[in-house]
Amino acid sequence: MAKNKAYVVFAGHSPGVYTDWEDVLDETKGFSGAVYKGYQTLEEAKAAYRNGMLAAPKMGVNSPNYKQTNSSMSNGSATGTGGSAQGKHIGDANAGTKPTSGPKLRPLADDPKGGAKSVQGSGPSELKSVSPAKLALLKGFDINSWSVDAACSGNPGPMEYRGVDNRTGQELFRIGPVRGTNNIGEFLAIVHALAFQQKLGVSIPIYSDSVNAMGWVKAKNARTKLPNTANTKIVWELINRATTWLQNNNYNTKILKWDTTKWGENPADFGRK
RNA sequence: ACAU
DNA sequence: TGATGT
Ligand SMILES: [Mn+2]
Ligand SMILES: [Mn+2]
Numbered sequence: 001m002a003k004n005k006a007y008v009v010f011a012g013h014s015p016g017v018y019t020d021w022e023d024v025l026d027e028t029k030g031f032s033g034a035v036y037k038g039y040q041t042l043e044e045a046k047a048a049y050r051n052g053m054l055a056a057p058k059m060g061v062n063s064p065n066y067k068q069t070n071s072s073m074s075n076g077s078a079t080g081t082g083g084s085a086q087g088k089h090i091g092d093a094n095a096g097t098k099p100t101s102g103p104k105l106r107p108l109a110d111d112p113k114g115g116a117k118s119v120q121g122s123g124p125s126e127l128k129s130v131s132p133a134k135l136a137l138l139k140g141f142d143i144n145s146w147s148v149d150a151a152c153s154g155n156p157g158p159m160e161y162r163g164v165d166n167r168t169g170q171e172l173f174r175i176g177p178v179r180g181t182n183n184i185g186e187f188l189a190i191v192h193a194l195a196f197q198q199k200l201g202v203s204i205p206i207y208s209d210s211v212n213a214m215g216w217v218k219a220k221n222a223r224t225k226l227p228n229t230a231n232t233k234i235v236w237e238l239i240n241r242a243t244t245w246l247q248n249n250n251y252n253t254k255i256l257k258w259d260t261t262k263w264g265e266n267p268a269d270f271g272r273k
Numbered sequence: 274a275c276a277u
Numbered sequence: 278t279g280a281t282g283t
Pocket of ligand 2: 149150151265266268269270271
């Protein structure tokens with residue numbers, strides 16, 4: 001077990017890369033939930049920090065990138081990860097186009113078995129990667145939830161949307177691309193999640209970053225200005241199906257605003273911006 | 274202005 | 278830089 005030459009403070013008074021353990025102590029002392037890890041090389045540390053969640057606003061808690069960082073951590077200097085269940089999910093996106101993939105709706109564990117931990121005050125060589133639960137706690141959102149998001153490659157343009165389980169990062173559904181707008185996608189994503197949950201017989205809070213779409217859902221009406229033409233026929237069918245569903249179904253599912261400013265990009269984000 |  | 282929306 002070689003000595004660490006650099007450290008990354010992911011969560012602390014002033015997150016960043018440090019070469020002195022004393023600095024790490026300063027940055028983490030008195031910071032509840034501090035997250036840090038030692039690396040054998042400065043390059044390794046810098047790379048980890050670049051890929052780290054607090055350093056990269058685009059990176060959702062459960063994004064593939066975050067997990068990659070997590071798993072690379074486990075083969076790094078430290079012990080402790082002992083094969084995290086999280087890492088295994090890297091890139092195992094359920095391919096389906098329809099709400100077919102089977103989500104795992106197990107109850108939230110505060111610290112998943114075998115998952116990485118964050119322990120303030122442990123030595124520098126102990127692993128300091130974080131479980132999704134711990135990260136959610138740090139960021140302050142409810143991990144026992146789903147996230148939805150939409151992406152457009154031109155607006156209007158080819159649009160798609162998806163939903164993920166915040167406990168695992170697992171993709172629950174993904175539709176598109178079909179020609180549409182950003183807001184239509186955000187709207188359809190929420191309604192799709194609602195309908196999917198009803199089908200599953202569950203009710204789990206849904207995070208969206210779109211105030212617009214949340215408003216449309218609440219009004220049970222998608223007030224898009226996108227003309228219904230030959231090019232937009234498909235998406236308009238989806239819109240009509242969604243609004244019809246809203247008008248004919250009841251739900252008590254909480255639809256929550258994802259605070260991008262505070263938490264970085266939504267876990268369901270497509271990472272294209 | 275705010276949110277995508 | 279431009280578009281989608283409240
Ligand atoms: Mn969004
Ligand atoms: Mn996004």
